Amino acid sequence: MKQEFTISLFTEDHIGILNQITIILTRRQINIESITASESAVKGVFLLTLVVKTTNEMVQKVARQMEKLVDVLKVFVHSSEHIIYQELALFKVTTKGLMSGNIIDHVVRAHNARILEVSPEYIVLEKTGHKTEINELLAQLEPFGVLQFARSGRVAITKQVKELNSYLKEMDEANRVRPETQQILN
């Protein structure tokens, strides 16, 4: 059965790494629902967060193929209950429409949205939350004339206690060259 998974990839800053990752998903006919990339808490290590819909069996296979890539440090696969995640959306709504509805106060409070800019023509609102929450706000705003709507990819933090740094340390210890492997290499 297909379900939603969040794949967190920690990678080195190597040009083309995103291409290598999407090649793996493309071969397996898996669509990327959303994607974000940024530097992680560890300097020089990048975090890519992908949301995909596939089976558990398949996501495990592609995760192993991703981790095999030379420039990928570590891959984690999470179902929604194991992560804390947010998406961000911006809405540009006509001032006239929103004012005439007299709902602005309700919208901002009930959805915990923020007003970023107000002009005579438009108001820009910001909302962070899960996709469903953003969709609810969008549905509520639509009758008043949404001029633009933009949604970010997912960003996620894991609930697990073990952090990337300890994985890096373990990998480091395993791969610092031992005398016997040095022999094999020569």
Place this chain on the structure above:
Amino acid sequence: MKTDKEEVTEKELPRVQVNGIECITGADALLRSLIEEGVDTIFGYPGGAIMPTYDKLIDYEDKLTHILTRHEQGAAHAAQAYAMVTGRPGICFATSGPGATNLVTGIANAFLDSIPVVFITAQVTSTLIGSDAFQETDIIGVSMPVTKWNCQVKKSQDIPETIAKAFYIAKSGRPGPVLVDITKDAQIEKVNFKYRKCDYIRSYNPHIPLHTKAIESAAIMINHAERPLILAGHGVLISGAEKELQAFAEKTGIPVASTLLGLSAFPSAHRLYTGMLGMHGNYGPNVLTNQADLIIAIGMRFDDRVTGNLKKYAKQATIIHIEIDEAEINKNVSVDVEINNDAKEVLSYLIPLVKEKSYEKWIREFRICDKAEYEKVIIPETKPEKGEIRMGEVVNLVSELTRGDAIIITDVGQNQMYAARYYKFTQPNCWVTSGGMGTMGFGLPAGIGAQIALPKKTVVAFLGDGGFQMTVQELGTILQYKVPLKIIILNNNYLGMVRQWQEMFHDKNYASTELVNPDFVMIAKAYGIASRNITKRDDLKDSLIEMLESEGPYLLDITVEKQGNVFPMVEPGSSVSEIRLSY
């Protein structure tokens, strides 16, 4: 015409700097880096963008031999075969654009068969990249899905470190091809050269700590098994675990079957050897895969040609999978015990934990299958008394005449399956074939690469008349370098394997499989290669002896049965236990 050389402003630096660090060109740095890695042979083809590097080759001719093939694909296959018989990475040079794209089949071939080859391609001058310049191709993008790793170098100072990294990645862990794309200006610019081998990359961990717990559980299962079977793959040869495999099999008494690329890892004549797995493998190991209670898969990846229909593959068996590439575990077949480690390390740890046993009754079942196969297939194929010459009898005779001690190269198709089935291997790493890719045209250049690596060995290439003509131009390489390769064309005037499938599965609709061939003897003669055509069985043995005893290259064109079929066969979609001896 303006050359790229004029566009590059060479920094006027003294040739030798302090602290023993030399200031040399990027091209020098590349060649010096290769020498530091122990390279002595390069297969390649020059062109515009790689000219600065070729320009410097002559300065290193005492250390580096360059073999000019007749096509970049030939260079790629030759480099792969060189790696397969020596265990050291093969090196291949090509220029930008078409030179680089011509490598792609060879790169993909090496990728699927886990062969360490370092491909060096040249790229247009860095300022022109992205502008659709003359002979510019995004070879990084093109080769990304078929390389273990690739990297573009635009600055000469990055050359030594990138080459060091490339070698480390190519040969460690599960080996594979890597590609380094070097711009023309980076080859010309000066660099302060200092070489340091790479032995660590943070994001890449080929040295996995031994999973001792998993190995201990495996030992318990092995000690309690009643009908165990070892499936030995290419990983056994790559990790150099042939002796450990033999010791493990002999101690436990467990029969051994081999994959196509695992051939030669275990002696063909050993009492515990049961033959080859897969579509055209032996009868016993295929049928009895589905009766084993325990399967110990070592360094193999359950390719679809091995497993047949996955839904009916070894469902009754507990499976232990020893495999260095974690992504291969549970990919095609779900296994019970994962041992994600190097085969040699695992077997060394495992051997003391297993009990001495023997499985005479179980092995007898293999012998019963062998007998059926022997009578129905092997005897008619290798000892026919009448009719045209058969491919099997040619391979069988070569096996006898070389006492299983030659390096055997094949192309792809029926010639390959017959060679795999009837050559009796006595030594490891004497088998070079295109497994995962099934690349027609592989055999001739691969034979050249293997023979150049081992000039004193008898190297015999079994080719079909189809595959031979895909890379026939490499006869020029044989001529130029006097490569004493022995070429056998098993000539049936057909693309035999495709014809067999047409006969069996496409209502004998022989669409585009019959070949009108030229006179191969005359072609060989044009290249100065001794040659003969054989059509009669009576001439076969003598002509093979003549070929094997000849000093130089030899091409033997053997007219074989036109419509021969390879059996046994696991038909596509069938279970391995439904393998057929005839149809």
